[in-house]
Amino acid sequence: MDEIKEIVAAIKKGDIKPIYFLMGEEAYYIDKISDYIEEHLLDETEKGFNQMVLYGRDVSIDDIVSNAKRYPMMAERQVVIVKEAQDLSRTIEQLAKYAANPQPSTVLVLNYKYKKIDKRKALYKALKKDNVIFESKKMYENQVADWIRRVLAGQDYNISPKAAQMLVEFLGTDLSKIDNELNKLKIVLPKGTQITPDHIEENIGISKDYNNFELRKAVGSRNAIKAHQIAKYFAENPKDNPIVVSVALLFGFFSQLLHLHGMSDKNPRSVASALKVNPYFVNEYLDAARNYPMKKVSYIIGILRETDVKSKGVGANAVPQGDLLKELLVKILG
Numbered sequence: 001m002d003e004i005k006e007i008v009a010a011i012k013k014g015d016i017k018p019i020y021f022l023m024g025e026e027a028y029y030i031d032k033i034s035d036y037i038e039e040h041l042l043d044e045t046e047k048g049f050n051q052m053v054l055y056g057r058d059v060s061i062d063d064i065v066s067n068a069k070r071y072p073m074m075a076e077r078q079v080v081i082v083k084e085a086q087d088l089s090r091t092i093e094q095l096a097k098y099a100a101n102p103q104p105s106t107v108l109v110l111n112y113k114y115k116k117i118d119k120r121k122a123l124y125k126a127l128k129k130d131n132v133i134f135e136s137k138k139m140y141e142n143q144v145a146d147w148i149r150r151v152l153a154g155q156d157y158n159i160s161p162k163a164a165q166m167l168v169e170f171l172g173t174d175l176s177k178i179d180n181e182l183n184k185l186k187i188v189l190p191k192g193t194q195i196t197p198d199h200i201e202e203n204i205g206i207s208k209d210y211n212n213f214e215l216r217k218a219v220g221s222r223n224a225i226k227a228h229q230i231a232k233y234f235a236e237n238p239k240d241n242p243i244v245v246s247v248a249l250l251f252g253f254f255s256q257l258l259h260l261h262g263m264s265d266k267n268p269r270s271v272a273s274a275l276k277v278n279p280y281f282v283n284e285y286l287d288a289a290r291n292y293p294m295k296k297v298s299y300i301i302g303i304l305r306e307t308d309v310k311s312k313g314v315g316a317n318a319v320p321q322g323d324l325l326k327e328l329l330v331k332i333l334g
Helices: 002-012 027-040 044-050 061-068 092-100 122-130 141-153 161-171 175-188 197-204 212-220 224-236 243-261 268-275 279-291 294-311 321-333
Strands: 019-024 051-055 078-083 106-113 132-135
Touching: 002 027, 002 132, 019 027, 027 078, 027 106, 027 132, 027 175, 044 051, 044 078, 051 061, 061 078, 061 092, 061 106, 092 122, 122 132, 141 161, 141 175, 161 175, 161 197, 161 212, 161 279, 175 197, 212 224, 212 243, 212 279, 212 321, 224 321, 243 268, 243 279, 243 294, 243 321, 268 279, 294 321
Parallel strands: 019 106, 019 132, 051 078, 078 106
Antiparallel strands: none
16 A cells, blocks of 8 residues: 555656556556546546547557557647556567657556566566556455555544454455445445444445354354354355355464464464464454364364365265355364
């Protein structure tokens, strides 16, 4: 986020580069920078003649260069934005010649999503001279809840740790999806609100009591009744609660417990840092470690691997996913 702020701040100051090559696995930040340039670089009277949006699947590198070499009409500069530029991955190196000597009155923006260019080749070296190369890296799941908190804090909202974790558990690491859901919340909730699990349930439709986050908590505390209630709910709503997601979350949880058992320093701050979890949830991990000795944790990791294979149809074609989860919980909690 800091790099994005620096790029936007430079544009606001008038330090505008001839090429913005935006690449990487996380499409959200690529779109944010590209949209900012599209919306703010030219005023409305200039956009009609001097702003062009192209799509990688519809153009060639020659088409892009031809448009970039045009002179602006009655304006200081023109803007050429190439969306879905990754569709040109086979020929993208042909842009190197233009990148070495770009048109100074053109701002060329390339949205090269889900891919990266080879840093050893001519295009990257040409772009490095006096342009912007931005690589948007995918966030790890344990970083997303903090990202949600920081984004909302910048917009005068707060969010409880559990509510943030519910969003991550339900939406994964897709920042665009998460941002869309946050925007829905901001429409109905006034600034200054602390977003709670109840708000998530009421406005987004994620159950605050029956989700993988609560399943993990119930298993960790050995609350068999609660764990089986959640499994029953999942069995009744299989499309919204696929077993592969539950197994993956539990596998990650017990892998962290194995790491925790191997730690000599179990100070909560050290545990949060080592396991890369929010300090708010550290006590859940410490309690779970007391409930599951290292030998039991190793056994559970083994049965989670078996269940993962079965959930994908290997050796268990006729077994409903709800029954697989119930069987798994019996083995874990037994």
